[in-house]
Amino acid sequence: MPSPNDHRTDPRDSPGGAGAAALAPAVAVREVTHRYGRGADAVTALGPLSLDIPAGEFLVLVGPSGSGKSTLLRLIAGFEHASQGDVTVHGRTPEPGRQAGVVFQQPRLFPWRTVGENISLALRYAGVPRAERSSRVEELLERVGLAGTARRRTWQISGGQQQRVAIARALAGGKDLLLLDEPFAALDALTRERLQEDLRTVSARTGITSVFVTHSVDEAVFLGTRAVVLSAGPGKVALDVPIPLPRTGDDDPDGLRGLPGYAALRAEIGAAVRDAAR
Template sequence: MPPAETTATTTASTATDVDDITLEAVSVRYGSAKAPVTAVDAVSLTVGAGEFVVLVGPSGCGKTTLLRLIAGFETPARGSVGVRRSVGVVFQQPRLFPWRTVGGNIAYALARHGVPRRQRADRTQQLLERVGLAGMAGRRTWELSGGQQQRVAIARALATEPHVLLMDEPFAALDALTRERLQEEVRSLADTTGTTVLFVTHSAEEAVLLGSRVLVMAAEPGRIVSEVPIGLARGAGAAAVADLRSTAEFSSLRGELASVMRGAATA
């Protein structure tokens, strides 16, 4: 359903030289003009180039709405959205094409991105290696586990070489072990490539593990009520990410963020 008002602007390049994402006093309203429902109200935020920022908050607070605005899937009722560079999106469900092979799903994205046919096989293999699925280009998507399907979805998003990656609870439906492995791989991948990431989750642990800072939202209407910096020393690689879980600093920050999230849920 379209927003109740259309007084906003969405621009392709309003961010500064160091910010990939800028939202300025953004509001989204659904429903009729006579009885609008405010999904998010006067939200402002910036995400700098190479940052890994996490959005947390209760269901219905507008986390996914903000990602949809940044991706260009929705238009705000008020305020402006600026995205300086190209964007890729990973959803909670993989949303793969079941009639295509694993490689075919990625090749489709490469074709849409303008990659010549002769280069697609090599690029597909490189992307599958990057997400730990080397040699699986010929497999059918329905033959893969949930975690493997999500890796294909990440590879497909990376096929367009986005500078900004939006991730909407991509691991929520996975078992705990697969979730942990993909958390480590995504954070390591972001560190390696310098990709800017805006990541949505309900989990304080996931937010602290992945984020360089965490923005906490409250509902009715959706708004940002707190920011928690994550000053953890991070080593390189997935193993280093995994090691963070056992540190006292990680446990302390997780507890702090969980407390802030509980407060936001009742705000």
């Protein structure tokens, strides 16, 4: 079995290296620290931390509870602003709903609307003409494996299907950045694996830039093109490693998990997570 380090790239070719210096990252996190509370009651949740996320990358944030993974995601989404440092998306300060589609742990669908109406609403806010919305809804539902469900009520579909609708709705906005905060955490193991496969396929075929928060090392290796392990709070980068596994959109999940490189990466990232929790 090859060493986990066999998968590392030359620093000059990494997102932050000299080879990428001429390309502006899709997301830039610069010396960010974030605190909750004030004065003696202030708690530092994150940082100092710096990251570059190139366009088209699928970055997975993994680490123990309290490491600031979700905090970092909220900063990138523009839901919060860093106490110190800067976060930019395509060179601009992020604003909620403007630069990124966001998927949460719960689908947060409108139960009084049909599946199609939930997605159509996102298309409306994205400025898609009414005449085009129906075909776009069908296209998005097919993309996430839910073709033919547009007229169903959200309470008539399973939890896993609801989360697929949430992903389709996030993609409907036409943003080139997708943020996902443990979207599969509440699902059973079989549904979770199926949605991981679906998301990996969507990512490979669309090339959308993604940031995914998880506690699962296996999920991190399976989904990501790069994994960043954050240390116990305040969260800092404990490991930053590329995941150079095949990514065509038609990859066999069992075949991927059976690769020696897969096992080596899972061992390396798992060890880093355990060390980060100490």
